[in-house]
Amino acid sequence: MRKLLFIIPVVLMAWAASFLSSCKKDILFSKENLSFSVDTVLFDTVFTTVGSTTKRFKIYNTSNRPVKIDHVILEGGQSSPYRVNLDGVSGVKFSDIVLPANDSLYMFVEVTLGENNDPSIFIIEDKVRFETNGKEQTVQLAAWGQDAYFYNNEYVNGDWYADKPHVIYNLAVVPPSQSLTIHPGTRIHMHKGAMLYVDSSELHIQGDFDNKVYIEGDRLEPFYKDVSGQYYGIYLSKALPSTIDNLIMRNGTVGVHIFSEHPSNTGYTLSITNSEIYNQASYGIFNYSGGRVYGENLNIHSNGLYAYFLLEGGDHTFKHSQFLSYGSEGGQPAVAIKNYFTRTDGFTYIGDVNEGAFYNSIIYGGGDIQIVYDTLTQNGTVNIDLDYNTNLIKQIPISSHPGFVNTIWNQNPQFEYVEGQVFKILPSSPAKDNANSNTPYHVTTDIIGVLRNTPTDIGAYELD
Secondary structure, three states: OHHHHHHHHHHHHHHHHHHHHHHHHOOOOOOOOOEEOOOEEEEEEEEOOOOOOOEEEEEEEOOOOOEEEEEEEEOOHHHOOEEEEEOOEEEOEEEEEEEOOOEEEEEEEEEOOOOOOOOOEEEEEEEEEEEEOOEEEEEEEEEEEEOOEEEEEEEOOEEEOOOOOEEEEEEEEEOOOOEEEEOOOOEEEEOOOOEEEEEOOEEEEEOEOOEOEEEEEOOOOHHHOOOOOOOOEEEEEOOOOEEEEOEEEEOOOEEEEEEOOOOOOOOOOEEEEEEEEEOOOOEEEEEEOOOEEEEEEEEEEOOOOOOEEEEOOOEEEEEOOEEEOOOOOOOOOOEEEEOEEEOOOOOEEEOOEOOEEEEOOEEEOOOOEOEEEEOOOEOOEOOEOOEEEOOEEOEOOOOOOOOEEOOEEOOOOOEEEOOOOEEEEOOOOOOOOOOOOOOOOOOOEOOOOOEOOOOOOOOOOOOO
């Protein structure tokens, strides 16, 4: 009896193992096919050699049984400009993938296009092929590409033209005593952290009313259209006299950064006209440690901190311009003037503001205080010039300083569409016909080349 009892459990265990093994082999896979969240993964314009953003699509098994995907193949293979990742695994071919019932997988896609010296926009395509139950299905991959001039930690000078975009990685440096001229219609794109650095040299951006020069980031997908901080900006370090005309600059960190000026200069470090700078993470124009800036017909708006920031002294004259704090963090002012700064060496440096003029301009925004001064004296003396003539300013409480002459205080300028960043005034605006048309306050045309009327409008735009 004991021997019989011993044999029976052994037989039962062998039978059970055989049954389980048989069940495992007989899993019934679905004979249905896959479905996908998209039929085409499309990348907007991507510069050659610049990687794209990562896109993704989903692979669905809508059956009540698991499905076995025999192969997933990137048809271009290792030579494809595309890179794919299936549910966390990179490669160009994947096999024997079991997708559970009513479940899904992610595929991630990126693309880097090779340089081809073609200035026109072109399209590069590939496919991801899925082989399941004897049927092939594909998802199309497509990227619009464009060749460009590329600069990476190198010296630049001479002329940049509009035949192809110009893309800056890290630094493009105009070396001492040399000059870079950027011609009408040129488009400049900067990579993360990139800077056009003007080192004791000259920069001349020469757009015109019909062919503005554009500076923005190098990510052209719609997601990045309004993302600030994509690059640093233009840095004028002890520059020789430089000019910017008809520039549109967006989505950087500091639009134009002026540091001091060349000791040989007798005029302005920078003359900037007919330009729009917006959606910078920090400042539209940053004038630090003695730079001298002349500006007219400027629209500086929607920046993270200040539209114009003067630190540690310097000079400025602005005519028919708009400094607007819409978009600033915590209701920051549009204009901030601070004549001192404690540097990393522990010393506090103090500078004069010998020229501090705003004429026929709008200084406005969301907060109550749109102009702030923070000043120190040095040995009991410091010169801080306040020359405000015929401006529309938001400032609560109103300043009683005698430097404010003929000011329109705290009246809504009535812009067309603040949320859409359209800062032309309406015909009912208090800025309409209220500018000072006399020399030296007047500018004959507006930011888009419209001849100014008499009487003239305050601000960058003249109503027809």
